[in-house]
Amino acid sequence: MDFLISLRSRLLGIGYRWLAKPLIFLWPPEIAHDKMKAVGKFLGNYAWSRFFTRLLFHYQNKKLNIEVDGVHYNNPVGLSAGFDKDGELTRIYPAISFGFAELGSFTGEICPGNPGVGRRLFRMPKSKSILVWYGLNNQGAEKISERLKDQTFQLPIGISAAKTNISSEFDLEEAIEDYVKTVVLFEEIGDYYTINISCPNTQEGEPFVDQGNLEALLEKLSEVRPAGKPMYVKLAADLEVSEINTILDACLKFGIEGVVLNNLAKPEFNKEYVKEELPFHKGAMSGLPLQRISTDMIRHVYRYTEGKLTIIGVGGIFNAQDAYEKITSGASLLEMITGMIYEGPQVMGEINQGLVKLLEKDGFSTIEEAIGSRNPLPKK
Numbered sequence: 001m002d003f004l005i006s007l008r009s010r011l012l013g014i015g016y017r018w019l020a021k022p023l024i025f026l027w028p029p030e031i032a033h034d035k036m037k038a039v040g041k042f043l044g045n046y047a048w049s050r051f052f053t054r055l056l057f058h059y060q061n062k063k064l065n066i067e068v069d070g071v072h073y074n075n076p077v078g079l080s081a082g083f084d085k086d087g088e089l090t091r092i093y094p095a096i097s098f099g100f101a102e103l104g105s106f107t108g109e110i111c112p113g114n115p116g117v118g119r120r121l122f123r124m125p126k127s128k129s130i131l132v133w134y135g136l137n138n139q140g141a142e143k144i145s146e147r148l149k150d151q152t153f154q155l156p157i158g159i160s161a162a163k164t165n166i167s168s169e170f171d172l173e174e175a176i177e178d179y180v181k182t183v184v185l186f187e188e189i190g191d192y193y194t195i196n197i198s199c200p201n202t203q204e205g206e207p208f209v210d211q212g213n214l215e216a217l218l219e220k221l222s223e224v225r226p227a228g229k230p231m232y233v234k235l236a237a238d239l240e241v242s243e244i245n246t247i248l249d250a251c252l253k254f255g256i257e258g259v260v261l262n263n264l265a266k267p268e269f270n271k272e273y274v275k276e277e278l279p280f281h282k283g284a285m286s287g288l289p290l291q292r293i294s295t296d297m298i299r300h301v302y303r304y305t306e307g308k309l310t311i312i313g314v315g316g317i318f319n320a321q322d323a324y325e326k327i328t329s330g331a332s333l334l335e336m337i338t339g340m341i342y343e344g345p346q347v348m349g350e351i352n353q354g355l356v357k358l359l360e361k362d363g364f365s366t367i368e369e370a371i372g373s374r375n376p377l378p379k380k
């Protein structure tokens, strides 16, 4: 059976690389994103299409089951925030082997995102990256929560909350209320929250890197958040160690369960891309340029917090080895987008199957045993 699934993935991968991807890449990236979402939405709408998608892309193994902060996951490979900005494709994710999906980022108010609709994404294929200049476009927390409130989900759902990007003026009270609005509206929807304080494409920058602002935000969120639903904070990719530690201390102080590492990398702070490929002077990069930074940050956070904070590792996961490196560095869960775009929708199944092989090779019987195994904490 394992052999047949490998063969299936290999054939699908070849089909994607030589047929589907060249066609999809004929569209400008933002248009291609919209078209692929439409396909995912269509496939999710009918039992027959979910069944056939599952037949082609699904992989499952008990060794990958994991419980994190009280939530059960069939596998640790999730969709990262930003692909499904309005929460429209939830019914197709289990069929393509995602273990969970983080929706959004949702903002308190309707957010059109940055100007230039249709031209806010850029491919950097040699760098295995996407330059993103969306600026948090989404329909707003009210409309989306209203649509999702009666849905049942077949996998754990993360709700990513960000501050509405419609003004360059920063007002602390207003900004906090914006996050609170989303958190409260999604009280009954989804399984965890991510507080996105690290979008690199907003008009007002990243004001919640400041300790005072962050503590005010987390204090308020700790008052309004529903009991028993984990909350994570998503960090930027270009922070100084002292800034990272300040955020971690604040998370520990206000009972935040963990962190998502990391958001997109800004080209001015990151040189791990092919220079001639940078197509636009704004935006920030996903994929390979982020891979090492995110894994290094996972290692640091795991050691600094002595494993007390849950880590969701994200950035440049293209195969099982990349995924395993983040897990053995200390991540309990993983997220991805760019790997799926460059490798194809069979890649989540391939990563899961590859993870099982890597676990067996290292003598582990569950994914949980592998967490942090190559980043041992100092003995007390």
Ligand SMILES: Cc1cc2nc3c(=O)[nH]c(=O)nc-3n(C[C@H](O)[C@H](O)[C@H](O)COP(=O)(O)O)c2cc1C
Pocket (backbone or CB within 6 Å): 080, 081, 082, 083, 085, 104, 105, 121, 130, 132, 134, 136, 160, 196, 199, 234, 262, 263, 264, 285, 286, 287, 288, 290, 314, 315, 316, 317, 335, 336, 337, 338, 339
């Ligand atoms: C098209 C696109 C849109 C994104 N939008 C968001 C977003 O709204 N909120 C967020 O927290 N991260 C967003 N991100 C960042 C991803 O969640 C993730 O942190 C980053 O892409 C690294 O993962 P990857 O290398 O697997 O793509 C976006 C990424 C991409 C590629």
